Amino acid sequence: MKVNGKVYRSIWLADDGVGVEIIDQTQLPFRFVTVRLNTLDEAMDAISRMLVRGAPLIGATAAYGICLGLREGVSSESLEKMAVRLVSCRPTAVNLRWAVDRMLRVLLPLPEKSRLLEAYQEAARICEEDVQTNEAIGRHGMALIRDIWHSKQKNGPVNILTHCNAGWLATVDWGTALAPVYAAADEGIPVHIWVDETRPRNQGAGLTAWELVAADIPHHLITDNTGGHLMQHGLVDCCIVGSDRTTAAGDVCNKIGTYLKALAASDNNIPFYVALPGSTVDWTLHDGLAEIPIEERDELEVLRIRGKDEEGRVCAVAIAPEATPALNPAFDVTPARLVTGLITERGVCAAGRIGLLSLYPEQAQ
């Protein structure tokens, strides 16, 4: 995606073909800082501390983490240990395990001397595929946005509510939930985005808003509690959110607060779409509420809020008494019954096993 006239992805191989460059998303929207990862530990730290975040980008970073780890040891035992360490960084986004499993599936059968080069090539393939996948999600989602625009007799923009950040910063490029927005804007379809701030880490305020400013796409930041009111007053035409893990039955695990938006959308008969690549579907699970592990993050993320002070320093300030404890589940699960459709790289389907298998027949056991 273009930022100040220069084209960026969220992750890329350094010019020396060894290190990996990422955008430090903890510094946005105040500072655009890139960081070079040189070791597996640094890749794991970037995932755990959310310098990189978003299911597909976490997977891509883990893939390059394997490359960096192989520079320290190429044995099968080393690979297996790297895999265990990487998937422990964040438990919910299935793309982390998907990418690590894919790397080991490719590398373990190879002779040790061939593993390092092939690892970098496979990590690059994962990144390139992600870009193509998200462009396709954008095309399929854009068609939905266009249909809504026509149903409004092209009266005004299509008002889309989104939660957290599922833009190009959450993937290698284009994003998932925002890919249809970018595609619609490129087609000249007028859109306006209601951007949920998305407490506690404010990925909406800090990342989605930053993306939409850079892309010159009309939007308003709203508090997490405002969306239902807007839906009641006819100010939301549809919701499009991302996913960190979707079950074979169509239950969607996404940033905390997504479920509440889906409830409000259902109560107001507003289409609620989830945009995701096939790599985010966990075909082994059928009951999201019972089976998807929900990441519990540091309570300080709730007890503080990050911002920029008068001197321009990025800092966190307390918003509650020091004696107050907090609970910080990072995700929730939206049951398939509340999801209007899944926007994937292969098309749009109903949120359920039949719908998903119509697009991914190879997954039928």
Ligand SMILES: CSC[C@H]1O[C@H](OP(=O)(O)O)[C@H](O)[C@@H]1O
């Ligand atoms: C395209 S995946 C985006 C997905 O990931 C975010 O979670 P986090 O920022 O904690 O990695 C959020 O759930 C987004 O919808």
